[in-house]
Amino acid sequence: MHPIRKKRLTIVLFLLAGIAVAVGLTTYALRQNINLFYDPSQIAAGDAPLDVRIRAGGMVEEGSVQRDPESLKVEFRVTDFNSSVLVEYTGILPDLFAEGQGVVAMGRLNASGRFVADQVLAKHDENYMPPEVAEALERASAGTHKAGDSGGPETAY
Amino acid sequence: MWQLFHKLGSPKWFFGIANRLMPWLLLGGVALLFAGLIWGLAFAPQDYLQGNSYRIIFIHVPSAFLAQSVYIMMAVAAAVTLVWRMKLADVFVKSVAPVGAVLTFLALFTGAVWGKPTWGTWWIWDARLTSMLILLFLYFGVIALGAAISDEKSSARAVAVLVLVGVVNIPIIKYSVEWWNTLHQPATFKLTEKPSMPAEMWVPLLLSVLGLYLIFGWFACLRMQTEILIRERRTRWVKELVLAGRS
Numbered sequence: 355m356h357p358i359r360k361k362r363l364t365i366v367l368f369l370l371a372g373i374a375v376a377v378g379l380t381t382y383a384l385r386q387n388i389n390l391f392y393d394p395s396q397i398a399a400g401d402a403p404l405d406v407r408i409r410a411g412g413m414v415e416e417g418s419v420q421r422d423p424e425s426l427k428v429e430f431r432v433t434d435f436n437s438s439v440l441v442e443y444t445g446i447l448p449d450l451f452a453e454g455q456g457v458v459a460m461g462r463l464n465a466s467g468r469f470v471a472d473q474v475l476a477k478h479d480e481n482y483m484p485p486e487v488a489e490a491l492e493r494a495s496a497g498t499h500k501a502g503d504s505g506g507p508e509t510a511y
Numbered sequence: 512m513w514q515l516f517h518k519l520g521s522p523k524w525f526f527g528i529a530n531r532l533m534p535w536l537l538l539g540g541v542a543l544l545f546a547g548l549i550w551g552l553a554f555a556p557q558d559y560l561q562g563n564s565y566r567i568i569f570i571h572v573p574s575a576f577l578a579q580s581v582y583i584m585m586a587v588a589a590a591v592t593l594v595w596r597m598k599l600a601d602v603f604v605k606s607v608a609p610v611g612a613v614l615t616f617l618a619l620f621t622g623a624v625w626g627k628p629t630w631g632t633w634w635i636w637d638a639r640l641t642s643m644l645i646l647l648f649l650y651f652g653v654i655a656l657g658a659a660i661s662d663e664k665s666s667a668r669a670v671a672v673l674v675l676v677g678v679v680n681i682p683i684i685k686y687s688v689e690w691w692n693t694l695h696q697p698a699t700f701k702l703t704e705k706p707s708m709p710a711e712m713w714v715p716l717l718l719s720v721l722g723l724y725l726i727f728g729w730f731a732c733l734r735m736q737t738e739i740l741i742r743e744r745r746t747r748w749v750k751e752l753v754l755a756g757r758s
Binding site: 359362363365366369370373374377381385388389390391392393411447448449450455458473474475476477478479480481482483484485486487488489 | 556557558559560561565568590593594595628629630631632635636637638672675676678679683690691692693694696697698699707708709711712
């Protein structure tokens with residue numbers, strides 16, 4: 355290769371490496387701001403600020419959804435299979451909301467550790483399958499797991 | 512190898528090659544895209560959770576995928592512009608930037624349409640959506656900068672630097688769903704693992720992605736040919752070509 359071109363190529367590579375490092379350090383420093391939500395472990399560890407609008411995300415714990423028969427109030431626990439946080443919400447939930455599904459709730463964490471949400475969004479996972487397959491999986495896992503076993507993320511279809 | 516590389520730098524040579532390639536690209540692209548979309552939209556099974564609304568994936572994923580790979584191609588061309596000062600590389604960058612912008616917009620738009628019924632919101636400032644929006648602005652920046660500088664050489668260099676600076680956004684888009692907590696789900700397709708989707712869903716998706724690639728190839732050739740004709744309008748071969756076309 356021509357020496358001038360070689361020199362230009364080196365400059366281009368340095369430019370790229372420099373920008374990559376700069377952007378990498380910036381996003382690393384801002385990682386907590388880039389994270390869309392706190393997971394229940396972070397909230398349990400006290401990383402999430404109290405009484406500030408934040409988002410909490412995780413799986414809706416199996417068997418934890420309690421609906422108030424008089425109003426639209428719903429209470430459920432959001433878990434990451436290590437810790438869980440109690441969420442209360444008044445309003446209409448998205449169609450995909452169900453036990454064992456991922457959600458992201460926006461609201462405030464109060465002093466008693468309750469998360470008072472004013473918006474609940476459903477988080478879809480990367481798995482797609484036809485309904486028949488889902489039913490078959492459900493039947494298979496009902497056969498192998500004891501009732502009440504919430505399972506790991508891979509069995510929480 | 513190097514010979515082919517240097518030949519590629521000749522606009523006239525490229526013009527001829529593009530002429531021969533374009534019918535095949537268009538034919539293959541339309542066939543694959545039609546097959547993929549009809550299969551995906553009408554015959555693929557429903558999703559167990561989302562029902563039919565997941566079918567937007569057959570448009571969302573190909574456009575998002577291509578929006579990013581067009582940018583990577585532009586970045587390679589930008590490096591060629593800076594190192595080898597090849598005119599054709601700049602022609603490529605300027606010709607495909609608007610196409611990339613349209614694809615990015617399509618990805619964002621279809622994502623919003625899907626997000627409303629699935630997540631419950633049109634838009635959220637999570638890392639994936641935001642970095643994709645930045646990609647759209649990068650495309651706008653490239654188009655605007657290219658149009659703002661009238662001198663061909665300095666415009667080529669300025670645009671190339673901008674494209675190269677912006678390329679760091681691509682890994683951020685790709686890995687945003689792994690590095691940070693996002694509302695957007697992680698990738699269904701990974702290079703090392705089986706897709707978390709049955710074959711009757713991913714095969715049509717793959718067909719539409721390939722089809723869109725070929726159609727992009729056709730459209731890029733067409734736009735590059737136009738750009739070449741404009742830039743080389745004073746050369747003899749273009750004049751001869753135009754005269755031959757008239758008679």
